[in-house]
Amino acid sequence: MDLSASLSLIAPEILLSVSGLVLLLVAGWAGDKASRWISLAACAILAACFALTAPAVCGGAMGAGADAFGGLFVADAFAGFAKLMIYAAAGAVLLIAPPYFEQYRLMRAEFPVLVLFAVLGMNVMVSATDLMTLYIGLELNSLSSYVLASFLKTDNRSSEAGLKYFVLGALASGILLFGVSLVYGFTGTTSFAGIRGALDGHMAMGALFGITFVLAGLAFKISAVPFHMWTPDVYEGAPTPVTTFFASAPKVAAIALSARVALDAFGPQADAWRQIVVFASLASIVVGAVGAIGQSNIKRLLAYSSINNVGFILIGLAAATPEGASAMLVYLAIYVAMTVGSFVAVLMLRTEGGTHTEQIADLSGLSRTRPLLALCLAIQMFSLAGIPPLFGFWGKFVVFQAAVRADLVPLAFLGIAGSVIGAFYYIKIVKVMYFDEPADVAWKDGGKAHWALLAISTAAVSPLGYLLTIWLGSLADKAAAALFLAA
Amino acid sequence: MIQTIAFYLFAFLVIVSGVFTIASRNPVHSVLWLILAFFNGAGLMVLVGAEFIAMLLVIVYVGAVAVLFLFVVMMLDIDFAELRAGFMKNFPLGIAIALVLFAELFLGVGAYQVGGLALGTPDGTAATAPGVSNIAAIGALLYGRYLFLFETAGIILLVAMIGAIVLTHRERKDTKPQNVAKQNARRPQDATVNMRPEVGKGVEL
DSSP states (O other): OHHHHHHHHTHHHHHHHHHHHHHHHHHHOGGGHHHHHHHHHHHHHHHHHHHHHHHHHHTOOGGGGGGTTTTTOOOOOOHHHHHHHHHHHHHHHHHHHHHHHTTTOOOHHHHHHHHHHHHHHHHHHHHHHHHHHHHHHHHHHHHHHHHHTTTTTOOHHHHHHHHHHHHHHHHHHHHHHHHHHHHHHHHHHHHHHHHHHHHSSSSOOOHHHHHHHHHHHHHHHHTTTTTTTTHHHHHHSHHHHHHHHHHHHHHHHHHHHHHIIIIIIIIGGGHHHHHHHHHHHHHHHHHHHHHTTTBHHHHHHHHHHHHHHHHHHHHHHHSSSSHHHHHHHHHHHHHHHHHHHHHHHHOOOTTTTTTOOBBGGGTTTTTSSHHHHHHHHEEEEEHHHTTTSHHHEEEEEEEEHHHHHHOOOHHHHHHHHHHHHHHHHHHHHHHHHHHOOOOOOOEEEEEEOHHHHHHHHHHSSSSGGGGGHHHHHHHHHHHHHTTTTTT | OOHHHHHHHHHHHHHHHHHHHOOSSSHHHHHHHHHHHHHHHHHHHHHHHHHHEEEEEEIIIIIIIIIHHHHHHSOOOHHHHHHHHHHHHHHHHHHHHHHHHHHHHHHHHHHHHHHHOOOOHHHHHHHTTTTOHHHHHHHIIIIIIIIHHHHHHHHHHHHHHHHHHHOOOOOOSSOOOOOHHHHHHHHHHHHOOOOOOOTTTTOOO
C-alpha cells in the first residue's frame, strides 16, 4: 500500500493533529480570552472528523482496503464506530467545560487543544493493529488526561487526582509494556496479525504470561476490578467536565482497544483469556455495585457506576463471538449517552453562590425545587439501573443475550444478579430527589448548552431510544464483522 | 591486527575509567571519568559496526546525561565522604548481592548452553538489508515503515511540553519585563529636553 492511500485513510487523524497545532498557535497569540472560541472551533473540528469517519462505519469498511502503513493502523468499521462515540463525547465535554472553568477564572486556551490531542490518541488506540501503535496511542491519550485531571490548579483535590492518575497510569503502562515484551519475545512479532498466527495452536507459558500482563495493563485503563482503585479518587478530584470526559471517551477507546487485542491478536487463545475477562467482569459488577452503596459524593458514586458498567461490557467480550462484540458496542453507545447525561445533570447543580454541589444529600427534594432537572436525572438513573422501558435496559439485554448464546449462562445469571444490587443505589438517588424534604439550597439555572445536551441524552435513553435499535444494531454488527474478519 | 589493538585499548580504558568513576574522591572527577568511559564505550561500538549506538552514546550520554549529572553534582551540596562512611557497614549486604548476581550470571550462561527458551523468531520484515549502514537502515525504517508512529511520538512530546507549561506557568502581574520594541521606538526628542536654568536654582523636570 502506498503512502497516499495510507494518508487518505488517516484523514481524521491528520485533521485532528493539524488543527490541534493551529489552535495551539491561536491559543498562544490570542491568549486565554479566546478560549471559548477555541473550544467552539475544536467542536467544529470534531464534527468534521465525525463526517470523515461516518462513511467507513456505514459502509462497513474492513479488510485490506482499510489497512494503513503496512499493518500498523486500520481504519475499519469497528474503529470507526468507536471513533464516532469518542468524537460525540469529546464534543459534549468541550461545550460544557468553558463555563465551569470560567467560574474559577482558570479556563485556559490550551484545554480544547489538549482534548483534541487526547482524541487523537484515542483514535490511534482504537485503530491500532500493532503493539507499538497501541502503546503510542495509549500514551498520547494518557499524557493529555493527566494534565486535564489536574487542570484546576488552585484545587488541591484536582492536583491530587492528576498525580494519582499519573503515578498509577505509569505503573499500568509498565505492566502493559512488560506484557508486550513477553508477547513479542514468544511470538517474534508486534503486529496483531502475526501474533494471531503465532498463537494458533500450542502456546508457550511465557506467551500466556504476556497475555495476562497485557490484559492487566488494559484492565487498568478501562478501570476493571482489580485495577479500579484509582477511579473513584480521580473521578472525584478531577474537575467535573474532565470527569465527564474520563468516564466516556477514554473508556470507549480503552474498551475498543481491549476488544481488538483480545479478539484479534489473542483470538486463537480465547479459552486462555476468557477466564481473566470473566473474573474481571464479575468482580467489576460486584465491586461497582457494592462500593457505590455507601458513597455520599455523586461523582464518586458515578465512578463506581462506571466500574459496574465496564463489568457488563466485559460480559460481551467474554462471549468472544461477533454477536458479543456487537453487543459490547451497542452497550457502549448507550453507556456514553447515559454517562454524559448524568454528568451534565450533576454539572447543572449549581447553587446561587456559584459553587457546584457534589453531595447526594443536597439533592433532596430536587423534584420540587427543579422539577425538570430532577426528572432528567431520574430518567438517567433508571436507565443506568437498566429498568425496562428505558434504553439502558436494551444494552444489558443484548449483552446477556450474547453471553447466553455463547453458552455462558452462569455468567449471564450472575450479571443479572449483580445488576439488581446495582439498581439499589441508582434508585436511592431518585428516592432522595423525589421523597425527601427539600434541602435548603438555592439553585442557579444551567446554561443553554447544558440543557440541550441533557435533552439530547435524556431523549436518547428514554423509550424513544428504541427507535434507534435496528440502526444501531446493524452498525454494530458491521463493526463486529470487521473485527472478526481475520478469524 | 589494528582492530585488536584498538579493541584492547578501548576496553582497557573503559574499565580503568569505570574504576576511577567509583574510586575518585571528588564527585566532579567521577563524572569526568564517566564521560571518558562513555567515549571509550562509543569506540567499542564503532568496532563492532554499531555506529548508530556509538553516536547515541556520544550525543545523548556524553552530551546530555553526563552534563546533567555534572550540573546536579555541582549544584547539590552532597557530602560524599559521609555517604562513603556507610561503606563498611553495608559491606556484607553488598557482598551478598554480588554473590546473588554472580550466581544468576552462572545459571544464565548454563541455561543458555543447554539450549534457550523457545522464543518466537522475528518475521524478518525489519531486518537490515546487507550492505546498508545501520544509521541508514534505522532512518529508512523510522521515516518509512514507522513514519506514522514516529510522527505520533512527536505529538506525545508536544503534549508533554504543553502539559508542563499549562500546569506550572502562571501570569505574574508584578514583574517589569524589558520591552525592546518600546525601547527602540523611543526618540531623542522624547527623552531629552533643553533647559536654561537660572544661576543658583535647580532644574524642574
